[in-house]
Amino acid sequence: MSHQPHILVIDDEPQILRALRTILTEKQFRVTTARGGEEGLTHAAADAPDIVILDLGLPDMDGITVCARLREWTQCPIIVLSVRDSERDKVAALDKGADDYLTKPFGIEELLARVRVALRHSARAKGGQTNLVRAGALTIDLAWHVVTREGDEVKLTATEFNLLAYLAANRGRVLTHRSILIHVWGEADAEHTEYLRVYMRQLRKKLEADPNLPQHILTEPGVGYRFIADD
C-alpha cells in the first residue's frame, strides 16, 4: 500500500489501548487512540481514519450510538470489539452499520485479519467490484450468475444464488441474519431466520466438501454468517 493506513482505536481500557498501539504501529499502521465516544467522534472527523476499531462499553456513550453517529457521514470500516456473551449487542452494532466484530479477549492475528478484510472491502467499494470470487474449489461469477465447483457447474435456485452472491460480495465480513434476510427475501421476512437455516444447509450441501464441517459458509453463532474466500 502506498500510504500507511490510519487506524483510530476507541476504547476506555488503557491496557488495551497500549497493547493495540504497540502492535498496530509495529505492523506499519498509523494509530490514533481515544478514551471515549465523544473524543473518538472528534478524532474521526478531524483525521478521517481508514478504519475505526470501536469498543462497545464506553464510559460516556454507548458504542452502538458512536457507530450510528459515524455512519451519518462516513463509510469508513468499523470493527467492533465486544465482550463475550452479548450477541444481541453485536447484532445491534452490525445492524447499525458496523462492518465486523471481534470478541474480547481476542487473538491479534484475528484482529489483523479482520482489519485486512475491512480495508480490502473498502478498497473494492471505491475501486469497483471484481465479478469473479474464488473460494477453494469454488468459483462464483457474480455477473453471469454461474457457480462452478472444481470446474463443474453447480445448479442453484434463484434464491440460493442471490444468497450466495450477497455472501460472496461481502466475503470475509460477518453478515447478520437480518441483513441477509432483508437483502434476499425482503423487509417482510426480516425475522424468518428459519428460511436462512434451511437455505444455508442446502447451499452447503451443494458447495461444501463436508456440509457438517463447512469451510466457506461459516456460521457466526447467534449473529449471522460469514463467507470465506481466497483473497
Place this chain on the structure above:
Amino acid sequence: MANRRVIIIPMHFRSATLVLTRYLLTSGLVALSTLILFFMRDVLTTPLVALLYLMPVGLTTAIWGLGPGIMSAFLAFIGFNYFFIQPYYTLAVRHTSDVFMLLVFFIVAVVISQLVGRAKSGLATAMAREREATQLYELSTALAGLHDERLIVRTVVEQAQAVFQGERIEIGLADGQQITVSFPPDLPNPTRQPELTIPLQATRGDMGEMRLWCSDLPISVSEKRLLQTFASQGALALERARLAEVEARAKVLEESDQLKSALLSSVSHELRTPLATIKAAATSLRSSEVSWASSARSDLLAAIDDEADHLNLLVGNLLDMSRIESGALKPQRQWNILSEIVGSVLARMQHLTMQHRLEIDLPEDLPLVPVDYVQIEQVLTNLISNSVKYAPEGTVIQICALVEDGSVRIQVSNQGPPVPVEHLERIFEKFYRITNSDRVTGTGLGLSICKGIIQAHGGRIWAENLPSGFAFNITLPQVWEEASPLQLPPDWESA
C-alpha cells in the same frame, strides 16, 4: 340452661331462679319435717325432736350448700320453738332449760351446716381445679408441635369454645399475618362489642387478642382466669412458632452463605491456577538471566495463550452460572437445524477432539428445533469436552439424535468408564466431581450449566451408563409457543 357450663363453681349461682329454687326447696324440706314431727309429737320427746330436726339441716347443706343449710338451721329453730316448746304455737319460751335446749340446737344446726357446706365446697373447688388442669393439659398437648400460626389460633379458639360454651369466640392476630379465627365458624360476629377481651400476651409483647361474646351468662373470676391462661398459652405457642421460623430462615441463610464461600474458594482456586501459569511464563520470558531457546520460548508463549483461553472460559462459565441461578438466562429461541449447531461445535473443537474418533449420526429429516443457537452450542461443547476428558484416547465419541414422543432427543455417548449410579444425578451439580479434582482440569461448572440451559429450554438432561460406555441424553421440545415447525419458503427447490 342451668348446667350448660361444664365448670360449676360453688357459692356462685349463675341464675337467680336457681338460687330461689334452692331456698324454696330448703324451706319445703324443713316444713315437711315439721309436719311429720308435728303428727308424731305424742310419741316423741322434745330432745328427740331436736335431734330429728338436725336431719333436714344436714341434708339441705349437703345438697344445696352452705346458704340453704344456714337458712334451714334457722327455719328448724323457729319450727322447733313454735311447735314443740311450751307454750306451743308461740315463739315465747317458758322454761330456762328449754332456752338452753333451743340455743344448743341452733348452735349445733349451724355448725353442722357449716361443716358439711365447707366440705362440699372444698370438694367442688378441688374438682373444678382438676378439670381446669385437665383442660390446660389438653390445650398444651394440642398446641405442642404446632408451627403454623393459623393452626395454633384455631386450636386455642376451639378448645376455649369447648370449655366455655360461649356464644362466640374469636382470636385476631395484630401483627404479621392478619389471622382471625372465629368459632363457631361460618357465622358472622355479633354486631355488638364483645363482652370480654383478653390480650394475647407473650414475652415480646402483645400478639393480638381473644374476644368473647356470651350475652346470657356472666363470666366468673375463675373462668376469666382460665381464659387468660388459655390466651397466654396460645400467645406462647405463637411466639414459639415465630422463633422457630426465624431460626429456620437463619439456618438457610447460613447454609447459602457457606455454599457461597465454598464456591468462592473453589473459584479462586480455579482462577489462580491459569494465572499462575501465565505469570510464570511471562516473567520467565521477560527475565534477562535466561536466554530461551526458540522452542522453549514458543512453549511458554503457547502456555500463556492456552491458559488465557482457559481463564476466559472459566469467567464465561461463572457468568453463565450466575445468570442461570438468577433466572436471567433466557434462551433467544429461533428455528435451528441441529446439524448446523453440531457442525459449528465440531469445527470449534477440532483441536480438542483430535485424540478421539467422532461419529455423527443425525438423520437428514430431523425437524428444526426451536432453540438458542449459542446456548445449545455451549451445551454440546461442554458434553463433548467432558467426554474427551474422561474417555480413553482413541475411543469413539458418538453424537446422535432422533425424534421421540414429540421431542428431539440428542445423545452424546463415549466409551469412557461408567459412573457409579449414585453419582449419575449429582454430576450436574456445581463443582461436583467424582474423581480427584487435581487430576482433571475444568471449571466444575460445565454440566450444571448444561442442565440450566436445557431446563430453560423446557427440556431434560440426564446421564446413563451404557453396556460399553457412558452417555448424556438431552430432550428438547419440538414446539415453541404452541407453534409447530415452520412452513418452507414459497420458491423452495424451484430451480
